[in-house]
Amino acid sequence: MQMKRIIHIGLWILLGSLPACKKEFTEPVMSRVQFTFDWGKLPPEAQIGENMGIRFYAEDGQVYDMDGDTTSFNGSLPVGTYQVLLRNKPTPSIGFRGEERFETAEAYVSPVSRSAGLVGQPDWLFSAALARCEVTEKKVTDLSVTPKPMVHRITFNVKITDHREIEAVAGCLLNVASALNLSTGQPIPSSAGETDIPIDRSGEVFSGAVLVFTVLKQKEGSPDIPDKNLKLDISFADGTEKTVELDISDQLADLGEETGNGAEVDVVITPEGVRLEVRIIEWVEGKGPEIPIKNN
Missing domain, CATH: 2.60.40.2630 (Immunoglobulin-like)
Structure with missing residues (x-):
């Protein structure tokens, strides 16, 4: 029993003497981003919805989902290069898939009857795609974006x-x-x-x-x-x-x-x-x- 106690105490002393491991974390440098939406030409029956959903795709694979109103968007993002998808919301009759990547994001309408091949009608959908958006340090990224009709x-x-x-x-x-x-x-x-x-x-x-x-x-x-x-x-x-x-x-x-x-x-x-x-x-x-x- 005594030998077991001595070995246990010696192990505790050895472990206690190891240097502490500290994880370094660096806060990302943030910068402001603002979009102004230019709706341009619209027919009187068009319905642009209540707000805009904006999805930023960073080069490192991070995806940032943000919302703005139908007039503008203001937010902050880590400095870097992004691809951006924007669309009006809500659009209850439209589903979205493949949104984990900029290139694969799709909008779709569900079948009404699979056997007959009937599909429903989409809502008014307006969208814009920015293949490259630079967010730079100490400078506001200020862009005018024109959502285009997808229907x-x-x-x-x-x-x-x-x-x-x-x-x-x-x-x-x-x-x-x-x-x-x-x-x-x-x-x-x-x-x-x-x-x-x-x-x-x-x-x-x-x-x-x-x-x-x-x-x-x-x-x-x-x-x-x-x-x-x-x-x-x-x-x-x-x-x-x-x-x-x-x-x-x-x-x-x-x-x-x-x-x-x-x-x-x-x-x-x-x-x-x-x-x-x-x-x-x-x-x-x-x-x-x-x-x-x-x-x-």
Whole structure:
């Protein structure tokens, strides 16, 4: 027993005599960052939300999530180089994934019905991506940022001339992108789906509108999706039905470009045939130009 006690005490003395190990911690050098949001051209129906979410991606892999209002952002970050993603909030119908990296961040809408390939409509989404943002010591990083629309509004007006009484018209837009990359603003080709067009009647005209990220061309989407991407199902009072299928992907090719942010689609259906007119609408302050594209 005595020997055991002596060994124990000797070990305690040896351990107690070791030098203390001190961990050094250096506080990062912080600097101010402020953004002013320039909304530029917006249509009257656009909803920009209540605030802006800003995600800073540092070169060392750290990610900093911050919020600002829809006018500006003010905050402090460690000095360094960042990539930045900004988007309006809230957008309850839009999900986000891959946000751990700047290059992989995506916005998407969930399927309404997986079996039918139906997807919901996105909210108004505005986003901006800064590939390089320098935060320097003893200097405020002050930038003006223009959030760009990531969705586009397409309105449809359908007029039908027929001897039969029309009971209802249902519409569907096919080959729409259900996801896009936030750093590039480009749609994800493999995300092609379809969305219903809610249509109401006003006199002789059946009208509806949808919000979409964009409409994919056939070569961008799945080869299984048919070329014709606008489907109209007409129900007559006598119980008969008629389906009209049209391809408007070429006419909508300018959606998302600087001069094309929305579209109006007019369809006139007669016993002799179908007449289609698509107008790409530019969002400007006041009345903007309309670019008619006809397909007879």
